[in-house]
Amino acid sequence: MESSKVTIATLGSHSALQILKGAKDEGFKTALVCLKSRLKLYSRFKKLTDEIVLVESFSEIMSQEVQEKLSNLNAILIPHGSLVEYVSLEQIENNFKIPIFGNKYILRWESDRNLKEKLLREAGVRTPKVYSSVDEVDSTVIVKLPGAKGGKGYFLATNPKEIREKLRILNIREEDIFVQEYILGTTAYVHFFYSPLSDELEIISMDRRYETNVDGLGKIPAKLQLQSNPDLSYLVVGNIPIVLRESLLEEIFEIGEGLVRASKELVPPGFIGPFCIEGAYNGEGKFYVFEFSARIVAGTNLYVNGSPYTWLLYDEPMSMGKRIAREIKRAMEERRVKELIT
């Protein structure tokens, strides 16, 4: 089948522009499920979109009307962070009529902290210590709140008393928090692409996040930091590029391969296409993985025109969005699309 007969669809948010651009570059038709409130924004990039499906809220993607519209367009939906955030996992797993690129069942594993830990352990990667009880806290920890959007409201503490005081102020129950060893070091978020068609793992790109207001804190002197004692927030506002020392790459590939292996065992068919690890190098240069995402992450938006890593593999600009479209195109040529969708 030709790529022009298939529509690549996504929700208008997160990494949509790059996904649409990549799909267009590979000859697909594109559709955007767009909030009425964001129509003005996406109209500024109208050449990227063939069809706009207007909705009041993203949860409307589950309505029969929207599903039928997308189905008539022969659409494959590319999931990203906003799908996971605004549509329930039950709906995604059970009620989606149109094919989703990737393994939709693994999205649950990135949302549920216990499942996430299980997959990381199975992959054999180094992770920060997790404290099952606040009473055990004896070093600097990061306290992650339930349902925190993009790290908003996470806080640091060094002992049980501090944690309990803070929880009392925030009116949050102790059993709802996730307490993890804080890795003091340099963060690096690696964007992988696993191709089930060629059984190959690629590093597409890497980023660091700019998180307000923790990233602003270092710009004021220690005395003022102590005086103002601000409520920290890890809310992401943007992304910054990074490349790793070449000698660190092999370990990163091994971590990615461990995750691919573990995902195949625990959530078959495992990762399909993009996934990301979030971690930090501590003072000794040891890398600790504290999160993974099982789909495209917004840090890839830095590289719409390709990254240093894709430039080594492709003699053309290659973004994550385009890499996804390229995989679908190849699968269509080889009649293997079923291997890429769930």
Ligand code: AMP
């Ligand atoms: P997350 O919601 O897990 O992606 O975390 C949001 C941000 O909190 C990350 O981008 C890091 O800056 C920081 N963070 C999360 N977990 C840790 C950790 N264990 N050690 C150090 N920083 C962390």
